[in-house]
Amino acid sequence: MAWLFEWLSDLLLAVHILFLTDNFPPEGNAPASRTFEHCKVWVAQGHEVTVITCAPNFPDGKVYPGYKNNWYKRSVVEGINVVRVKTYMAENKGFLRRILDFMSFMVSGFFAAVWARKVDVVVGTSPQFFTAIAAWAAAKLKRRPFVFEVRDIWPASLVAVGAAKEGSAVIKMFEKIEMFLxxxxxxxxxxxxxxxxxxVNRGVNGAKIGVVTNGVDLTLYKQREKSQELLASLGLQNKFVVGYIGTHGMAHGLDKVIESAELLEGDSDIHFLLxxxxxxxxxLKNSVVEKGLTNVSILGRQxxxxxxxxxxLCDVxxxxxxxxxxxxxxxPSKxxxxxxMGLPTIVSVPSGEITGIVEExxxxxxxxxxxxxxxxxAILKLRDDAQALETYRSNALKAAKHFDRSALALKMLAQLEQTL
Incomplete structure (x- = not known):
């Protein structure tokens, strides 16, 4: 009878998590990876997870091959129930068309969420809060807890990257919606x-705010030898490779990275890989051509x-x-x-949380x-100091163990369960 008692206990403790996000694999950006990897762990713990998202299109606003922008499409991905809804799609730049993109998912995502049955908790993720609006409305209608995952302070980030003016009527309206959520x-x-x-400084009750940092799937990302085939295809043999792998957006200051490459053009063994x-x-590609740089490769999305x-392939x-x-x-989750991967890191960001982690x-x-x-x-220092390079590499591998995505997913699951 012990097995029956255990089975009944698991059944009673299992919950149905409804998660709204407009980014999900095969998109490879940070929010898509975080959500997918968390949801896989929650399913493995015996819970039901339904993700409402759209057809993959980030960052170009074009549907990936093999997908369609359907009104409603269900599938199961590694045990996760995935519902894709129709949206207006826009490239990840500009303001008005992106807002229309976000709002279209807010509407279609809400209606899809309404159809989800026997839900116990509803989660909406940022950076933009239109997804969270849909999650809040669905939770309200279903009389279930609403969880807001805050991956960015939005709309402040719009002002930071120059997409909107601070103090404008639109930003003030967005800030009111933000505080409402x-x-x-x-x-x-x-x-x-x-x-x-x-x-908390803005008056939000700190008792209801949990912190679950980004992390990494240690089963996928691990130290390995350079891919000789890929090195040869890119002509990077015998190069000291400085790699930036991630979104090339308005927030990332990559034009200054190109300027750094221009300064190092005379060091023929140093190559920048974006x-x-x-x-x-x-x-960025046009800038490289205009400057006549031969030490930069920009490959686009892979x-x-x-x-x-x-x-x-990267040394740094x-x-x-x-x-x-x-x-x-x-x-940054990267x-x-x-x-x-055991890579020494050069962090070119404002002093704050990430610089504190790298220093620690x-x-x-x-x-x-x-x-x-x-x-x-900094690049020249690491190229010329093999001992420092090896020390940073060893420390990076030790640090990775503290940011295991599976452990972080369980931490967030515990917080979700507490809301119930």
Whole structure:
């Protein structure tokens, strides 16, 4: 009878988590990876998970091959119930068309959420809060707890990247909606401690704010030898490769990385490798051509499953953000991928949460954001100091163990269960 008691206990404890996000694999950006990896762990723990999302299209606003922008399409991905809904799609740049994109998912996502049956908790994720509006409305209708996962302070990030003007009527309206959602959430899950501090300073009840940082799938990202086939195809044999792998967006200050490459053009063994999609890819490519640089390769978006192969080519990883106070509270998820791959990291971001992590684990060098001269000096230091390179590499591997995505998923699951 013990097995029967155990089975009944598991059945009673299992919950149905409804998760709304407009990014999900095969998209390979940070929110898609975080949601997917968390949901896989929750399913493995015996819970039912339904993800409402749209057809994969980030960052170019074009549906990926093999998918259609259908009104309603169900599938099961590694035990996760995935519902894809129709949306208006826009490239990840600009303002008005992106807002229309977000609002279209808010509407179609809400109606899909209404049809989900026997839901116990509803989660909506940022950075933009229109997804959270849909989650709150669905939770309200179903009389279930609403959980707001805050991965970015939005709309402040719009101002930081120059997409909107501070104090404008639109931003003021967005800020009111933002505070409304914070107030209505049963639980807020912030991805950094600084986010939590900022929300508390703005009057949000700190008792209902949990923190679950980003992390890394240690089964996928691990130290490995350089892919010789990929090295040869890119002509990077015998090169000291400085890699930036991630979104090429307005927030990342990559134009200054290109300027650093220009300063190091005379060092023929140093090569910059940029991999990823985003609003600034073509601008950066044009800049490389205009400057006549031969030490930069910009490859654009690549399949998510190939990312460890591209990371393996790098001798040093680069984390870059614009010089804005908003980014003091950000922890780019690619940082933990760098750690897991055993890559020394050059962090070119405003002093804050991520610089504190790199300093704590002594896993790399911190330079001033948007400063090509400082970045160039850091690259030369690591190229010329094999002992420092090896020390940072060893420390990065040790640091990765503290950001295991599976453990972090269980931490967030515990917080969700507490809301019930």
């Amino acid at each position: 914070y107030g209505r959430a049963t639980l807020i899950v912030a991805v950094t401690n600084q986010f939590k501090r900022e929300l 991999v990823g999609g985003g609003a600034r890819v073509e601008v 399949p998510k499953e190939t990312m460890p192969d591209y990371w393996s 990883a680069l984390i870059s953000l614009k010089d804005s106070p908003l980014f003091e509270s950000v922890i 940082t933990f991928e760098c750690f897991a 684990y002594e896993a790399g060098i911190i330079v001033k954001p948007e400063n090509p001269n400082d970045l160039s000096r």
